[in-house]
Amino acid sequence: MKKADIGLIGLAVMGENLVLNMESKGFTVAVFNRTVSKVDDFINGRGKGKNFIGAHSIEELCASLEKPRKVMMLVKAGKAVDDFIDMVIPHLEPGDIIIDGGNTHYPDTNRRTAYVESKGLLYIGTGVSGGEEGALNGPSMMPGGSPAAWNAVKPIFQSICAKSGNDPCCDWVGPNGAGHFVKMVHNGIEYGDMQLICEGYQIMKDVLGMSADEMHEVFKEWNKGEMESYLIEITRDILAYKDEDGQPIVDKILDTAGQKGTGKWTGIAALDLGVPLTLIGESVFARCLSAAKDERVKAAKEFPAPKITFSGDKKQLIEDLKQALFASKLVSYAQGYLLMKEAAKEYGWTLNNGGIALMWRGGCIIRSTFLGNIKDAFDKNPELSNLLMDPFFKDKILKAQEGWRRVVVAATMNGIPVPTISSALSYYDGFRTERLPANLLQAQRDYFGAHTYERLDKPRGEFFHTNWTGRGGNTFATTYVV
Secondary structure (H helix, E strand, O other), rough: OOOEEEEOOOOOOOHHHHHHHHHHOOEEEEOOOOOOOOHHHOOOOOOOOEEEEEOOOOHHHHOEEEOOEEEEEEOOOOOOHHHHHHHHHHHHOOOOEEEOOOOHHHHHHHHHHHHHHHOOOOEEEEEOHHHHHHHOOOOOOEEEOOHHHHHHHHHHHHHHHHHHHOOEOEOOOOOOOOOHHHHHHHHHHHHHHHHHHHHHHHHHOOOOOOOHHHHHHHHHHHHHOOOOOOHHHHHHHHHHEOOOOOOOOHHHHOOOOOOOOOHHHHHHHHHHHHHOHHHHHHHHHHHHHOOOOOHHEEEHOOOOOOOOOOOHHHHHHHHHHHHHHHHEEEEHHHHHHHHHHHHHHHHHOOOHHHHHHHHHHOOOOOOOOOOHHHHHHHHHHHOOOOHHHHHHHHHHHHHHHHHHHHHHHHHOOOOOOOOOHHHHHHHHHHHHHOOOOHHHHHHHHOOOOOOOOOOOOOOOOOOOOOOOOOOOOOOOOOOOOO
């Protein structure tokens, strides 16, 4: 019997669609699921008559694979991944490859790569983005782990992934957890993009009094230009979708947002690495605040909104809003790339920043026209310190800032929360400010804790302490972290 090119554990939505994608590209796939009946259901259902091998045990799955064996898992992140790794290892030989395609936290992939390699095997942790549709028709894939494994899986991964022109939206990211780190940042940016759009929606709805159909037309128009993206596209479609009674279904959905933790991981990584990932952080907190529905309902009765009626130019505010969303998005990606830059420095990774933009250009949730400009920026200057310093992005943000500021003012005056739009503007203003008030902050730290400070009139790296009260003496702290 012909052996399979790759095996997959986990026939849930992503796994089932991904193996159908693999088979459609000419690969034979062996499949296994902890609930074994799902294997038979799949083989006799969507997989009927196709090049699949159904396995009823881990041993049977591994025995059905061509060498080097490639076993991919698409199971719930956490303990389940560790459990399956330990179940699979006894049935593999040196040089065989274990692949985790789930939304795994990158430190776990660091740990698992070392563990699997200690057994003489190879390990890949790959981010897979695109949801159900992407898995079936072409996802974005971000693999990292054991470099020696890449050539064995490259033909499969680059065949099944989305394409940007002729370029596959998949390439090797780096060792250990690099692939899952990049996927985590992708998901954080996704959180930010979604929250930005939601803030724009609320301004149109509550300040301008626009109907869902009117907003649909705005998003339809936006999706034709530089704002074109998957999330703008689906927002356009959502606003047009009607319930059975003919009313917009979006107006009937409870306003409490869920999350699976990847945005939170991105924020924690930024804090650990000292990166001002303000927009993504605010997008996570916005979801947390939305979950406090009962408290918000009570508070709304105690703290009424400002009684201000918008009397300006409606078309101008919509144009301003477009500029505010685009400029904020520039900031979000700039911050995301800063986070990846610091992680690469911390973990010794060499990340291809332009290549990452290409990986995100198709198949994934944050896919957009805009990503092509990011690739161009890093192609022109691989050492670019901040995306905002690229001529294209600099020009865009300078042109957008007047409208951006008007949007924040209009939202504030009307009591509309815009945490991501306003935090993006604050970051931009902080970034472009030569002298921030941290001099006072350093004086405060030195006053109460003798933490020392540097002086403008002295070389960097030389630290000073002032006996502010006359009672503190000249003893000061010996550690100083910039």
